Amino acid sequence: MSDSEHINLHEFSLQATPQQTLSLANLKGRYNVIYFYPKDNTPGCSQEGQDFRDSYPQFQALNAQVFGVSKDSLKTHQNFKAKYEFPFELIADPDEILCKMFDVIKLKKNYGKEYLGIERSTFLLDPNLKLIRAWRKVKVTGHVAEVLQVLAEQV
Numbered sequence: 679m680s681d682s683e684h685i686n687l688h689e690f691s692l693q694a695t696p697q698q699t700l701s702l703a704n705l706k707g708r709y710n711v712i713y714f715y716p717k718d719n720t721p722g723c724s725q726e727g728q729d730f731r732d733s734y735p736q737f738q739a740l741n742a743q744v745f746g747v748s749k750d751s752l753k754t755h756q757n758f759k760a761k762y763e764f765p766f767e768l769i770a771d772p773d774e775i776l777c778k779m780f781d782v783i784k785l786k787k788n789y790g791k792e793y794l795g796i797e798r799s800t801f802l803l804d805p806n807l808k809l810i811r812a813w814r815k816v817k818v819t820g821h822v823a824e825v826l827q828v829l830a831e832q833v
Contacts, residue, residue, distance in 0.1 A: 683812045685780055685801065692776065693752045694745070694769045695759050705807055709742035709832065711825055713800040713816075714782045718750045718758035718768075722798070722818050727762055729822040734765045736826055740833045741805075747771050748796060782814075800825055804832065 687702065694700040713730065715723040730737075730744050737744055744766040750758070755768035769776065777783050777796060784797040798816040802825060803809055811828050813821065 683809060685803075685809045685812075687779055687807055690775050690779070692769050692771055694767045695752065695755050696767075697752070698767070700745075700767070700769055702807070705743075705803065707805050709740065709805060709810075709829060710803040710807070711737060711742055711744045711800065711829070712747060712776075712780070712803065713744070713798075714747045714777065714780065714796050715798055716796045717748060718754045719761070723748070724758075724762060726798070726816075726818045726821065727758070727764055729818065730766065731762060731764050733822050733826055737829065740826075740829050742829055745769050747776055749774065749777070802828060802832075 689702050691699055691701050713726065715726055717723055727746060734744060746766065747769045749772050750770060751772065752770040755770055759768055771777055774783055780799065780801060782797050782799045783794050785792055786795045797814060800813040800816055801809060802811045810832055
């Protein structure tokens with residue numbers, strides 16, 4: 679967790695559920711919780727999404743919108759969102775545009791193989807898109823409650 683981190687946000691245009699194009703303008707004026715996760719329909723990612731889903735009314739009450747981001751396709755995102763009834767949108771970032779802005783592509787190891795992939799991370803931005811807090815190498819258990827608590831301290 680870092681308070682001194684800086685995110686270099688610049689204009690982008692990405693597909694998001696249900697079938698919309700999302701840009702920087704969609705983020706302005708509200709608090710934003712942007713969480714990056716490795717892959718749709720995997721156990722940790724499914725649990726994290728459900729935790730955000732279950733706390734979503736509290737995020738909304740604090741003028742915050744939630745976005746999940748992975749490199750999966752829009753079609754995969756739509757199925758994932760429907761399966762778990764996520765009330766928030768998922769952003770498809772197959773070309774790693776947002777991933778690179780937030781520096782979440784990291785060298786990972788799985789079964790002895792190294793590859794580049796998304797490091798589970800969450801970012802809280804204020805209505806002017808200034809970074810309030812960054813969480814890196816997120817452990818799913820208890821994470822959403824912590825994000826909500828930090829947000830509540832801001833409002």
